[in-house]
Amino acid sequence: MFEASTLEERRRYYREEWNVKELPDFIKKDLNKREFGFDHLGNGPNDRYRIFKTQDMIRRFMRYRSPFAAYCSIAFYNKPWQRGDWLKSELVFDVDAKDLPIRSCNCEGVCNICLNEARQIVLLILDTLRGDLGLKDIHMIYSGRGYHIRVLDEEVMTFDSEVRSQVLKYVSGAEAPKNKYVLENEVDQKPYELEHFLIPFGYPAVFTSRVKHSIMHITGKEKIENINTKLLKDIIKYRNLVEKGEWGLFKNKIGPIRYKNFVESMSQLNMGIVDAKVSIDLKRILRLPTSLHSKVSMKCMEVKNIENFDPLKEAVPKFVMERKDY
Amino acid sequence: MVSLSFLNPLSSEGEEIVREKGSLDHISDINAELLMVVRESESQKISNDSYIPQSYADLAVKRVEWYARKKNDKKYNHNDYAFLLNPEITEFDVISFYIAAQSVGIKFKPNSRETRLMIEAQGKLVEERLEKIPSYQRKEIVDNLLNQLVFEDNIPWTSIAELLGSKKIRLADLILDQGEVILEKDDFMDRFDEKIIGRPSEKMYDLLIGERIKIMIITRMIMQNTENYIKRVHDMASKIEPHPSLLQIADQITEKINESISYYSSSGGGFGGDIKASELVHEAFPPCIQKTIEGVGSGNRNDAIVLLLTSFISYARLYPSVFRNDISMKISDIDADLQITINEILPLIYDAADRCTPPLFEDDPQEKLNITAKLGFGVHTIPELKNEGESKWYTPMSCEKIKIHLSSLCKPDATCKNIGNPLSYYNRKRWELRKSGGKSKTNEDTKNDE
Numbered sequence: 001m002f003e004a005s006t007l008e009e010r011r012r013y014y015r016e017e018w019n020v021k022e023l024p025d026f027i028k029k030d031l032n033k034r035e036f037g038f039d040h041l042g043n044g045p046n047d048r049y050r051i052f053k054t055q056d057m058i059r060r061f062m063r064y065r066s067p068f069a070a071y072c073s074i075a076f077y078n079k080p081w082q083r084g085d086w087l088k089s090e091l092v093f094d095v096d097a098k099d100l101p102i103r104s105c106n107c108e109g110v111c112n113i114c115l116n117e118a119r120q121i122v123l124l125i126l127d128t129l130r131g132d133l134g135l136k137d138i139h140m141i142y143s144g145r146g147y148h149i150r151v152l153d154e155e156v157m158t159f160d161s162e163v164r165s166q167v168l169k170y171v172s173g174a175e176a177p178k179n180k181y182v183l184e185n186e187v188d189q190k191p192y193e194l195e196h197f198l199i200p201f202g203y204p205a206v207f208t209s210r211v212k213h214s215i216m217h218i219t220g221k222e223k224i225e226n227i228n229t230k231l232l233k234d235i236i237k238y239r240n241l242v243e244k245g246e247w248g249l250f251k252n253k254i255g256p257i258r259y260k261n262f263v264e265s266m267s268q269l270n271m272g273i274v275d276a277k278v279s280i281d282l283k284r285i286l287r288l289p290t291s292l293h294s295k296v297s298m299k300c301m302e303v304k305n306i307e308n309f310d311p312l313k314e315a316v317p318k319f320v321m322e323r324k325d326y
Numbered sequence: 327m328v329s330l331s332f333l334n335p336l337s338s339e340g341e342e343i344v345r346e347k348g349s350l351d352h353i354s355d356i357n358a359e360l361l362m363v364v365r366e367s368e369s370q371k372i373s374n375d376s377y378i379p380q381s382y383a384d385l386a387v388k389r390v391e392w393y394a395r396k397k398n399d400k401k402y403n404h405n406d407y408a409f410l411l412n413p414e415i416t417e418f419d420v421i422s423f424y425i426a427a428q429s430v431g432i433k434f435k436p437n438s439r440e441t442r443l444m445i446e447a448q449g450k451l452v453e454e455r456l457e458k459i460p461s462y463q464r465k466e467i468v469d470n471l472l473n474q475l476v477f478e479d480n481i482p483w484t485s486i487a488e489l490l491g492s493k494k495i496r497l498a499d500l501i502l503d504q505g506e507v508i509l510e511k512d513d514f515m516d517r518f519d520e521k522i523i524g525r526p527s528e529k530m531y532d533l534l535i536g537e538r539i540k541i542m543i544i545t546r547m548i549m550q551n552t553e554n555y556i557k558r559v560h561d562m563a564s565k566i567e568p569h570p571s572l573l574q575i576a577d578q579i580t581e582k583i584n585e586s587i588s589y590y591s592s593s594g595g596g597f598g599g600d601i602k603a604s605e606l607v608h609e610a611f612p613p614c615i616q617k618t619i620e621g622v623g624s625g626n627r628n629d630a631i632v633l634l635l636t637s638f639i640s641y642a643r644l645y646p647s648v649f650r651n652d653i654s655m656k657i658s659d660i661d662a663d664l665q666i667t668i669n670e671i672l673p674l675i676y677d678a679a680d681r682c683t684p685p686l687f688e689d690d691p692q693e694k695l696n697i698t699a700k701l702g703f704g705v706h707t708i709p710e711l712k713n714e715g716e717s718k719w720y721t722p723m724s725c726e727k728i729k730i731h732l733s734s735l736c737k738p739d740a741t742c743k744n745i746g747n748p749l750s751y752y753n754r755k756r757w758e759l760r761k762s763g764g765k766s767k768t769n770e771d772t773k774n775d776e
Binding site: 132 | 490503523
């Protein structure tokens, strides 16, 4: 499991198992407006600017070239062969299990545990995208080592990088929420203190859920900026309060000054749960759903039911199951 | 009731006023009615003629001058400009808004300091004018303005993308639900009342949203619309011969802005007062810049040199107070013959580029052109005065951006705490170094010496 595939295995995959008809509809639609890229030798996607006018052209290409990795652009162009005349781009969030800032497994690459933690984060982000941001045309892709969340609602596809960056920070909880509020008719008085956990909706609630996820998965071995060993130990010691939703007590145990620093540190840490570069890049290419992630021998695939998705059951190609050590 | 065009000159009411009375032929003529409104404005200083705008043209200049002085001049006195907050001035003000916006749009580029000040002045005027309206009237005016600016009952957050992109509003400051920005109390109660435990929901609404968020959206939208209007004028200016009076007014606006900056420069202030152009203090460079100067590996190399170092070094050397002053300048405003730029700034950047692995220009010689462009001199091999303004003089990227784009360079030290930009770090550290008595010693070094 998670071992690289050989050229022979790739050939078997693309000739016997892979079917062009299984490409997700959102890829098949406007296929000729996307740029395709390939990695043939495992050195990165250096065969770029490719276009396919029909599904049959992709079918033939994949069958005969059996690439190490296949990608397609999140962008739509009038001239995809030169990445020219940009029209729009999907809004993308890349949650890579191997790069999560907090992983309870501490494994070297990816394993069942961190893949599951990445899936839980995807569920949280999905909830925010649908609930707070009201987005509907969302597709989840298992990438082989994590998940891509691809949003195709028309109104977000023309956003520039700055707007995408704001959305990214919102959904990942990467801004320390305000905790002091003033009433209009009391501007000269002391502001009201309202911590994020006292506001059960909007951005404060998003932040609370992301921080809760991190607290529940901390192992104590992490190095988190501005959180020393003593504070890390206390967070673990009192996290049962967070689990029960008793945030006020948790804050008391941590202490108000340390809690303020904790909130700041967690907002910085949350920035790492999604690969920010992917979200703000309008011309990114992403692994093609249905293609093979040859480094780990897993299928990159669209996930219809993320709540119950188990990559080790659903994304394993036949050739891996037939390996002697499987 | 205050007219909505007093707050939003780009409204249909405002456009109507301009259509009826906005001829450009007599905008510099003395206007007796305007003089009367100004003189009768509450607490307006009238002891000197220079306080009083006598014509539409004067008023157009005063609108920008007011804001530039308010920001930069410690001797600023509100009573010099009290007429700007008098609702009786509405008609004159609307016409002068268009005159100022057109003058700026014709003469200057959309990212010039004149354009920025014009936009910011309009935003500040909206805020101050709303503040002065009695609260019993304000609610209705705010709602009417919002209806005028936003056509739907609830604003989809996606419809304010332009404001989000220009960072005029943070998404995290808004209460969102099902894709909508929640603004009305009834709506808030319908959606969240059941979720709120242990606190009165109405008070929660007042704290989290209230008029504050509505006013923020209104102000930012009017600023955005002003920006868009100036851009449109700028685009049109190349096709239509501009009215000579507008060009004269644009020059007067520049003159007034320069005056206000010189007030500021002579008054000092901030971290020890002196954050004017002066020799670079390398010891005050933040860790990300130190690392960049030492040379960067291929992954981050181009952005580190072209985007981060170029802007940092040029601003640190020539205009370290850019964020404090908040007025955009051109390099030649400070380095008139470009001697500092060519003999000090560029060599430092080029040397750092050579220390990269592999050296930047060996791999990407065209990046020299990009460096020139980031200094505001367009895509050329070296900066030359004739090309200035072809591109924008990039300000240093924020710490937040560095964390995203160049995360491997971000190794914060104690000073980085509460700092949002490498240039702010530089100013603070330079001040600390000077305060501690040694230009070349940091606090830590001093301790070790002891």
